[in-house]
Amino acid sequence: MIPIAYPLVLAVILFCMGIVGFLLRKNAIVIFMCLELMFNAANLVFITFANHYQVIDGQVFVVFVMTVAAAEVAVGLALMVTIFRTKQSIDIDQMNSLKG
Amino acid sequence: MTLIDLYSILPAATLIVWALFLLLANFWFSKRQPVWTPILAGAGLLASLVVSIFFTGKPMAGFGGFILVDGFSNFLTPLFAVTGIFAIGLAYDYLRRMGIQRGEYYTLLLFSISGMMLMASAGDLIIVFLALELLSIPLYVLSGFAHPRVDSQESALKYFLLGTFASGFFLFGTSLVFGAARTTNLTDILAIVSSGEADTMLLLIGSALMLAGFGFKIAAVPFHSWTPDVYQGAPSPVAAFMSVGAKAAGFAALIRVFSMIFPSLAAELTPIFWALAALTMVVGNVVAIAQTNLKRMLAYSSIAHAGYLLMAFVPFGDAVTRSNSVASALFYLTVYALASLGAWAVLIGMEGEDNQGTEISDLAGLGKTSPLSAAAMTVFMLSFTGIPLTLGFWGKFYLFRTAIEGGFVTLAVIGLITSLASAFYYLRVVVKMYFQEGQPEFHWNFWTSSVAIFTALALVVFSFMPGSLFDLALRSMLTGS
Secondary structure: OOOOHHHHHHHHHHHHHHHHHHHHOOEHHHHHHHHHHHHHHHHHHHHHHHHHHOOOHHHHHHHHHHHHHHHHHHHHHHHHHHHHHHHOOOEHHHOOOOOO | OOHHHHHHOHHHHHHHHHHHHHHHHHHHHHHHOOOHHHHHHHHHHHHHHHHHHHOOOOOEEEHHHOEEEOHHHHHHHHHHHHHHHHHHHHHHHHHHHHOOOOOHHHHHHHHHHHHHHHHHOEOEHHHHHHHHHHHHHHHHHHHOOOOOOHHHHHHHHHHHHHHHHHHHHHHHHHHHHHHHHOOOEHHHHHHHHHHOOOOHHHHHHHHHHHHHHHHHHHOOOOOOOHHHHHHHHOOHHHHHHHHHHHHHHHHHHHHHHHHHHOHHHHHHHHHHHHHHHHHHHHHHHHHHHOOOEHHHHHHHHHHHHHHHHHHHHOOOOOOOOHHHHHHHHHHHHHHHHHHHHHHHHHHHHHOOHHHOOOEHHHHOOHHHHOHHHHHHHHHHHHHHHOOOOOHHHHHHHHHHHHHHHOOOHHHHHHHHHHHHHHHHHHHHHHHHHHHOOOOOOOOOOHHHHHHHHHHHHHHHHHHHOHHHHHHHHHOOOOOOO
16 A cells, blocks of 8 residues: 555645746646646545545545536636637736736 | 425525526516616525524534534624625616626626525535635626726636635645544534644644635735735626625634634644734735725725734634634624725715726715715724724724733734724825815715615614624624534
8 A cells, every 4th residue: 555645745746836836837827727736736635535544525525626626617717718808818927907 | 405404504595596596587687677687686685684584593503514503604694695785786886887787797696695605604624615616706707797898807817816726725724634633524623633633733734724725815914915906906896795795704714614623723823813913904004005096995904904803813712702702703894894885885986987986086075066975985984994983993892802801912002003094094085075176976876875875874873882783793602612
């Protein structure tokens, strides 16, 4: 059996990659992919602990997270499409009509 | 599913069923008589309000502990329903004037409110997460509702990306708490945490990550950077609703999760909350002074008020003062909700095409041209500042009393000083309205003005009997405390 530390360390690495990508990348879709990475890092932790303790809660949680993530993709991509229609760009550096 | 289960989610379920029905009804009404969609939405909220007051009076647990109906949720559920009714009153005229009269607004609003109601009665981390998303996703769409206006679209994308970022933090924190406690049920987590079996390090990291997620929802410094941009870009009724509903729901989750399962971590977490509260009060109030746009000023004011609310929350680990601390937070939340909805109502009356009329200088002369609105605005500004004869004074009074009872005198002093500083920018609005000449263009509408006048009257009338409202808040006990 794989030691519990391996998947947990992997999850932490994925989570940190997500944060760094969110802060550094400029394209809204790539940023969105980084957010998905963060969600799936959490999923990995849930699955790992659910397997380790042999309880079902964690696995149920993962199913809900995946469903919600799909709903967020629908809304997020729709927002990006409408913005692209108006501005011909989804580069977040060009989103400057609001100060701050 | 037993009858108890159904009763426990009845207010939220009413809203969801009604929203689905409204989505269909809107096809019929949108072309012929668009006025019926908001009326039906308001009727749905009213039904939910009645249900929440009459049918779910006694504490109970539904769905095997997934839903907890207790004094806490019984206080907040009607508050959310009333906020929704006000948000509809604010929206109708605004949407018509801006040419964005789309019936989906009301459906999305109802879905968001049902998420808030579930949040207030969440008994499991799964429900907390689902409710957080159920209330957020419609709000992302609503902030971009004024498309193709570019600033509305940009604010929606900004809110969406940062909101999802915060959800990611919350989710990772939840997964670590699950890892420490082996369950996601709040009552079971409490039992395991107090028995000392759980890994404290894992719990601490998990709770800190969850705090970051909630901090975003309530707009606490340093997670506040989205607030002014989103409030400025989003349609004003949506910003009004967000400034009240989303913040109240964020605090509901914060109080529910942290007061219920993490009192044993109070020693480690209290300094973090202390710093968050102090930082939020100082930054929110100081930056608000520099604002010239009324929307951005209200946004920073909402940040500052999140700081005051956090102050009530700092002594959360202390079992003796906890009921007082929860009660004063709920009391302040109600006061803030009334004043904020009212101030946005006046702002909506001022706003013209393309954000015209939303500068503070545009208010000059309102005292002469539209005395009733100016008087109402004065009440809101005085209540925000916390001046006697408004409910805002009592809100701050109970807050400071809780902080001092809990032994956080320095924090109370910081709150007092920042309140004095806030008088500068709140009273500037009053001075502008009454002592400067100008010809403001005020779009009078029955529903918008009713919201302003009703909230202003409530703030003044209840200031003569704050005790009755506070007693109501005092009965809002959490399960297990």
